Each structure stands twice: as structure tokens, then as C-alpha cells.
Amino acid sequence: MKTERAKEILLNLLKIPSPSGSEDRIALHIMEFLHKLDYDVHIESDGEIIDLVVNPDAELFYEVHMDTIPMRAEPFVRGNIVYGTGASDIKGGIAAILLMLEELKKEDKDLNVGIVFVSDEEHGGRGSALFMERYRPKMAVVLEPTDLEVHIAHAGNIEAYFEVDGKEAHGACPESGINAIDQTFKMLEELKKLEPFNAKGKYFDAHIGLQELVCDNPYYLIPALCRGRVEARLLPDQEVEDILDLMEPIFEEYTLKYEYTEIWDGYELEPDEEIVVLAKKAMEATEIDEFGGMRSWTDAINFVYNGTRTIVFGPGNLDISHTKNEHIDVRDVVTASEFLKALNEIFGKS
Template sequence: MKTERAKEILLQLLKIPSPSGKEDRIMLHIMEFLHRLDYDVTIESDGEIIDLVVNPNAELFYEVHVDTIPIRAEPFVRGNIVYGTGASDIKGGAAAILLMLENLRKEGKDLNVGIVFVSDEEQGGRGSALFMERYKPKMAVVLEPTDLEVHIAHAGNIEAYFEVDGKEAHGACPESGVNAIEETYKMLEKLKNLEPFKAKGEFFDPHIGIQELVCENPVYLIPALCRGRLEARLLPEQEVEDVLDIMDPILDEYTKSYEYTEIWDGYRLEPDEEIVQMAKQAMERTGLDEFGGMRSWTDAINFMYNGTRTIVFGPGNLDISHTKFERIDVRDVVTASEFLKALNEIYGKGA
């Protein structure tokens, strides 16, 4: 039964911890899995990053990262739900690919697409960058948790680390000091009121917020310094440089210092593009009908930057990914595998 086999493959992956920088064991497991199915595997490495490539000459590639955040939850199963760090992001997607490859062999069908398993997505995206240095596929499907939606749009992003300066005073005398925490929230309120963050999008809305804030205050004082990290999600059509131009004056006003650490533009594919049309056919064959947009950074940005037209798709839920409650329904892993198999066939007929 495909559901039980999907569960078995996924649990094998989850039982091998693979936080970013420690992907060696899981890459070896995947390589042995592929060799048992008699697939040739090309190892790409720069001495630190490892990628595994199957069918390297294909013009359509399926890409999935095998690294996770540091382990927050050990794997366990309740019925068809598999829990554990990486279950949703994105070992469920890796299991869908492996299940597809296994079923293609059982059915005597050809693998028409290329496959690449990459490292380091969660930290620096160096695995996909290494792949794109050495390969230039025309199209790609990047596996990420999308709730089985086919994402044809991708958010842009701005991330910045900052320090907000205040003035120290006794805790009972707030009028004599400047509270760095309160200044930080004044800054955030001004940022939220900028026009780009009040816009509305088709698949998601723009957003700006603080994701990390540290303000040490070991004694009874008005806090004088806050350090933090803010993140802005932009619509695909919003230009990062335009948004930076109106954020800078506010950050200049409120911060002691700031540094942009991640900046990228989003994108949106047109309905008539080849990869979108093939995906639509595969959706019809597998009972899927939802298009959407990816809200988080993914390897798709590296692919698109290098000219590869890329959709994002996979089983799993982005909302619960990275949390201690991360989980996935293996029936969605099976559905994702069937979609990928249908797309492999559609591409093969047109190649």
C-alpha cells in the first residue's frame, strides 16, 4: 500500500538527523536508496556542500533540500500523521520523490526529469547555488511545504539586524530616560504604516515584523539598548529597492545602527509559461486545483536568478514547519508523489 510505503520511507529519513552542515549521513542513505533502484547518481561538492544529482541532462529538475533546522522534536507516528523536525520542511517532499522513483521502477517507466537533493537550504542556500553554478535547467520544481498548492508566485524579502539606542534611568523614573523597547515599537509602528505594507496581494499580503528582540536589563532600569531582527515580506511585484528607499529614513531615525542581511526580489510566472501549463495538466490528473504563492525564502530564488523558470510545490504545511509540533499527513506525501510522477510523464511526452 502506497501510504504505508510512504510512511516507511519518510520515517527512515526522519530518523537520520540532518541539521544544516550535517547532511553526510542522510545523503549516504539517499544515495544507497537510489543505487538499489539502479539509478546513476552524480555527486557534486565544493568540499563543504554536497548535492546528489540524477539524470543530469534533463531540462526539467525536481529539487529538494535534505537539511533541517536543529532538531526540536523526535519522530513519531499517530495513524497517518508523522511528527518530527523536518517532516513538513521538507523530508515529506524528499520521501515523495523517492516514492515516485521507486514506483517508476516497479512500473517499468522512464525517469524523464532530473532530480537533485541539496544541502544547506536552511542556512545559506549554498546547495542550490552550487547546483546552479554547474547545471542550467530550463525549468524546475522546488519542493517545499505548500499544502499541495502549486506556487507560481514567490515573495520578496528584506531582513535587517538593528540596534535601538535609548537613555538609561532608574526604573521608577521613566520620564528621565528613553526606553529602548518603546522606541523599537515606535519604529515598528512607523514601518507598518508605510504604503507597501498596507497593500493587498492575490496569494498573500505584505508584512513587516520583529522576529527577534534582545534587551538586557538585569537591574531596575529604563532599558537603554535593544538588539533585534526585523523581516519584511513583499509582494512579487514590489521592488525591494523602492521599499528600502522609504524604510531607510525610519531606521536612520530610530536605530543606533542597522544592517540588511537578506534582500531579494520576488517573482510571478505567467499562466502561459511551459512549466505552469505542464503543472496544470498534472494537477488535473491528480485532483489538485489550487495555485498559490510562496511566502518564505526558498531555493527557487537561486533557480530563478539564474534563469530557470521555477514553481514551488510539496506536501506539508508552512505554518507549522520549524515548530516543535511539525508534522505531515503521509497521504499528502502520496498525492505529491503522484503529481510529480504525472508531471514526469507529461514532460517526457513533450521533450
Template sequence: MKTERAKEILLQLLKIPSPSGQEDRLMLHIMEFLHRLDYDVKIESDGEIIDLVVNPEAELFYEVHVDTIPIRAEPFVRGNIIYGTGASDIKGGAAAILLMLEELRKEGKDLNVGIVFVSDEELGGRGSALFMERYRPKMAVVLEPTDLEVHIAHAGNIEAYFEVDGKEAHGACPESGVNAIEETYKMLEELKKLEPFKAKGEFFDPHIGIQELVCENPVYLIPALCKGRLEARLLPEQEVEDVLDLMDPILDEYTKSYEYTEIWDGYRLEPDEEIVQLAKKAMEKTGLDEFGGMRSWTDAINFMYNGTRTIVFGPGNLDISHTKFERIDVRDVVTASEFLKALNEIYGGSEPKE
């Protein structure tokens, strides 16, 4: 039964911890899995990063990262639901690919697409960058948790670390000091008023917020310094440089210092593009019907920046990924595998392209 086999494959992946920088054991497990199926595996490495490539000459690639955030929850099973760090992001997607490859061998069918398992997505995206330095496929499917939606749009992003200073005073004398925490929230309110963050999008809305804030205050004082991290999500059509021009004056006014650490534009694919049309046919074949947009950074950005037309797709839910409650329905892993298999067959010509 496919569901039980998918469960076995995913649990094997989850039982091998693979936080970013510690992917070696899991890569070895995947390589051995592929060798048992008699697939040739090419190892790409720069001495630090490891990628595994199957069918390197292909023009359509399936890409999935095998690293996770540091382990927050150990794997366990409750019926068809599998819990654990990486279950949703994105070892469920890796399991879907492995299940597809196993099914193709059993059925004696060809692998028409390329497969790449990459490292370091959660930290710096160096695995996909290394792959794109050495390969330039025409199209790609990047596996990420999308709730089985095919994402044809991708958010842009701005990340900034900042320091906001104030003025120390005794905690009972707020009128004599300047509260750095309050100044930080004033800054955030000003940023939220900017026109780009009041826009509406088709798949998601833009957003700006504080995701880290440290204000040490070991004695009873009005806090004089806050350090933190801002994250801004942009619509695919919003230009990052235009938004930065609006943010800079506010950050100049409120912060002691700030540094942009991540900046990228989003994108949206057109309905008539080949990868979208191929995906649509595979969706029809497997009963999927939802298009969407990816809200988080993914390796798709590295692919698109290098000219590879890329959709994002996978089992799992982005909202609960990275949380202590991360989990996935193994039946969605099977559905994802069936979609990938259908796309492989359509692309290879065993299904009519019309």
C-alpha cells in the same frame, strides 16, 4: 500499499538527523536508496556542500533540500500523521520523490526529469547555488511545504538586524530616561504605516514585523539598548529597492545601527509559461486544483535568478514548519508523489501535451 510505503520511507529519513551542516549521513542514505533502484548518482561538492544529482542532462529538475533546522521534536507516528522536525519542511517532499522513483522502476517507466537533493537551504542556500553554478536547467519544481498547492508566485523579502539605543535611568524614573524597547516599537509602527505594507495581494499580503528582540536589563533600569531582527515580506510585484528607499529614513531615525542581511525580489510566472502549463496538466491528472504563492525564502529564488523558470510545490504545511508541532499527513506525501510522477510522464511525452 502506497501509504504504508510512504510512511516507511519518510520515517527512515526522519530518523537520520540532518540539521544544516550535518547532512552527510542522510545524503549517504539517499544515495544508497537510489543505487538499490539502479539510478546513477552524481555527487557535486565544493568541499563543504554536497548535492546529489540524478539524470543531470535533464531540462526539467525536481529539487529538494535535505537539511532541517536544529532538531526540536523527535519523530513519532499517530495513524497517518508523522510528527518530527523536518517532517513538513521538507523530508515529506524528499520521501515523495523517492516514492516516485521507486514506482517508476516497478512499472518499468523512464525518468524524464532530473532530480537534485541539496544541502544548506535552511542556512544560506549554498546547495542550490552550487547546483546552479554547474547546471542551468530550463525549468524546475522546488519542493517545499505548500499544502499541495502549485505556487506560481513567490514573495520578496528584506531582513535587517538593528540596534536601538535609549538612555539609562532608574526603573522608577521613566521620565529621566529613554526606553529602548518603546523606541523599537515606535519604529515598528512607523514602518507598518508605509504604503507597501498596506497593499493587498492575490495569494498573500505584505508584512513587516520583529522576529527577534533582545533587551538585557539585569538591574532595575529603563533599558538603554535593544538588538533585534526585522523581517519584511513583499508582494511579487513590489521592487525591493523601492521599499528600502522608504525604510531607510525610519531606520536612520530610530536605530544606532542597522544592516540588511537578506534582500531579494519576488516573482510571478505567467499562465502561458511551459512549466505552468505542464503543472496544470499534472494537477488535472491527480485531482489538484489550487494555485498559490510562496511566502518564505526558498531555493526557487536561486533558480529563478539564474534563469530557470520555477514553481514551488510539496506536501506539508508552512505555518507549522519549524515549530515543535511540525507534522505531515503521509497521504499528502503519496498525492505529491503522484503529481510528480504525472508531471514526469507528461513532460516525457507518454501523456498527450495537446
């Protein structure tokens, strides 16, 4: 039964910790799986990053990352639900690809697409960057948790680390100090008022918020320094440079210093683009009927920036990814595998 086989493949992947920078064991496991099926595996490496490539001359590639965040939850099973760090992001996607490859061999069918398993997506995206330095496929499917939606749009992003300073005073004398926490929230209120962050989108809305805030204050004091990280999600048609021009005067007013650590534009594919048309046919063949937009950074950005037209698709739920409650329904893994298999066949006939 496919669900039981999917569960077995996924559990074997989850039992191997693979936080960013420690993908060697999971890469070896995947290589052994592929070699048993008689697939040739090309290893791409720059001495630090490892990518595994199958069918390197293909014009359409399926890409999935092997790394996860550091382990937060051990794997376990309840019925068809598999729990554990990486279950949703994105070892369920790896399992879908491996199940597809196994099915193709059983049915003696050709693999018409390329496959690449990359490292370092959760940390810096160096695995997909390395792949795109050496290969330039025409089209790609990047596997990420999309709840089986086919994402033809992708958010842009701005991430900035900052320090906000105030003036230290005794905790009982707030009028004598300047509270750095208060100043940080005043800054955030100003950022939230900016028009771009109140824009509504087709698949998601623009947003800005704090994702990290640290204020060391071991004594009874008005805090004089806060460090933090602000994260902005942009609509596909919003230009990063235009928004930076609006943000920077606010940063200049409130912060001691700030540094952008992520800046990228989003994108949206046109309905008549080849990869979208192919995906529509595979959707019809597998009763998947939802398009959507990816809200988080993915390797798709590295692909699109280098000219590869890319959709994002996969089993799993982005909302619960990285949480202690991360889990996936293996029936969705099977459905994802069937979509990828259908797309492989449709592309082979195109």
C-alpha cells in the same frame, strides 16, 4: 499499500538528524536508496556543500533540500500523521520523490526529469547556488510545504538586524531615561505605516514585523539598548529597492546601526509559461486544483535569478513547519508523489 510505504520511507528519513551543516548521513542514506534502484548519482561539492544529482542533463529538475532546522521534536506516528522536525519541511517532499522513483522502477518507466537533493537551504541556500553554478536547467519544481498547492508566485523579502539605543536610568525614573524598547516599537509602528506593507495581494498580503528582540536588562533600569531582527514580506510585483528607500530614513532615525541580511525580489509566472502549462496537466491528472504563492524564501529564488523558470510545490504545511508540532499526513506525501510522477510522464511526451 502506498501510504504504508510512504510512512516507512519518511520515518527512515526523520530518524536521521540533518540540521544545516550536518547533511552527510542523510545524503548517504539517499544515495544508498537510489543505488538500490540502479540510479546513477552524481555528487557535486565545493568542499563544504554536498548536492546529489540524478539525470544531470535533464531540462526539468525536481529540487529538494536535505537539511532541516536543529532537532526540536523526535519522530513518532499517529495513524497516517507523522510528527517530527523536518516532517513537513521538507522530508515529506524527499519521501515523495523517493516513492516516485521506486514506482517508476517497478513500472519500468523512464525518469525524464532530473533530481537534485541539496544542502544548506535553511541556513544560506548555498546548495542550490552551487547547483545553479554548474547546471542551468530550463525549468524546475522546488519542493517545499505548500499544502499541495502549485505555487506560481513567490514573495520577495527584506530582513534586517538592528540596534536601537536609549538612555539608561533607574527603573523608577522613566522620565529621566529613554526606553530602548519603546523606541523599537515606535520604529516598528513607523515601518508598519508605510504604504507597501499595507498592500493586498492575490495569494498573500505584504507584511512587516519583528521576529527577534533582545534587551539585556539585569538590573532595575530603563533599558538603554535593544537588538533585533525585522522581517518584511513583499508582493511579487513590489520592487525591493523602492521599499528600501522608504525604510532607510526610519532606520536612520531610530537605530544605532542596522544591516540588511536578506534582500530579494519576488516573482510571478505567466499562465502560458511552459512549466505552468505542464503543471496544469499534471494537476488535472491527480485532482490537484489550487494555485498559490510561496510566502517564504526558498531555493526557487536562486533558480529564478539564474534563469530557470520555477514553481514551488510539495506536501506539508508551512504554518507548522519549524514548530515543535511539525507533522505531515502521509496521504499527502503519496498525492505529491503521484503529481511528480504525472509531471515526469507529461514532460517526457512534450
